[in-house]
Amino acid sequence: SQTIHQWPATLVQPVGSPLSLECTVEGTSNPNLYWYRQAAGRGLQLLFYSVGIGQISSEVPQNLSASRPQDRQFILSSKKLLLSDSGFYLCAWSKTPTYEQYFGPGTRLTVT
Amino acid sequence: GENVEQHPSTLSVQEGDSAVIKCTYSDSASNYFPWYKQELGKRPQLIIDIRSNVGEKKDQRIAVTLNKTAKHFSLHITETQPEDSAVYFCAAMVQGGSEKLVFGKGTKLTVNP
Numbered sequence: 001s002q003t004i005h006q007w008p009a010t011l012v013q014p015v016g017s018p019l020s021l022e023c024t025v026e027g028t029s030n031p032n033l034y035w036y037r038q039a040a041g042r043g044l045q046l047l048f049y050s051v052g053i054g055q056i057s058s059e060v061p062q063n064l065s066a067s068r069p070q071d072r073q074f075i076l077s078s079k080k081l082l083l084s085d086s087g088f089y090l091c092a093w094s095k096t097p098t099y100e101q102y103f104g105p106g107t108r109l110t111v112t
Numbered sequence: 113g114e115n116v117e118q119h120p121s122t123l124s125v126q127e128g129d130s131a132v133i134k135c136t137y138s139d140s141a142s143n144y145f146p147w148y149k150q151e152l153g154k155r156p157q158l159i160i161d162i163r164s165n166v167g168e169k170k171d172q173r174i175a176v177t178l179n180k181t182a183k184h185f186s187l188h189i190t191e192t193q194p195e196d197s198a199v200y201f202c203a204a205m206v207q208g209g210s211e212k213l214v215f216g217k218g219t220k221l222t223v224n225p
Contacts, residue, residue: 015165042217043201043215043216043218046214049212051209057210059212060143091223099144099211100146101146101213103155104155105154106154106155111210
């Protein structure tokens with residue numbers, strides 16, 4: 001069966017510091033991968049998606065970037081965090097042609 | 113692009129009653145509509161989905177209906193229980209190969225014992 005991992009689970013970072021969040025999927029190959037952000041009490045905002053290694057599409061221009069160095073690894077980064085970057089970051093995967101999208105456990109980021 | 117509207121934003125029912133959450137979408141080409149349940153502090157969990165070649169799908173106490181002509185779909189929960197309390201999100205898949213989902217803003221369901 002497939003499993004999706006995210007780490008770290010929680011993170012407290014000062015404004016202006018860098019960020020690296022990692023997501024890995026096990027038990028499948030060539031998944032579609034997604035990064036979402038959820039502000040407290042709010043909905044799900046799609047940040048990036050990837051349909052293959054090195055293929056990244058950005059949904060919202062901001063100070064975040066994403067990379068997919070390996071088939072089942074997806075990384076979210078920032079060079080300088082803003083207060084507004086605080087939130088619950090969720091990675092998700094899907095596999096054509098089932099369309100079903102499954103979320104990882106998330107990383108709760110607080111920027112202070 | 114696709115836009116998904118979800119109503120109501122909050123819903124409070126008594127245990128044992130039914131709950132209905134409705135969503136509308138804008139892109140008539142969308143053909144996949146999942147529903148997620150998110151408990152406080154947890155990840156969203158896929159609870160049921162429907163594809164455009166089906167009008168209704170049931171799984172025990174939950175069901176989803178789809179009206180492609182009117183471009184709306186609904187989640188029905190019968191015999192609600194306190195553990196059904198959560199935020200529910202609907203979504204519609206964007207056509208074009210990415211399998212991106214556009215989500216509604218969520219409905220906070222509270223089931224009172």
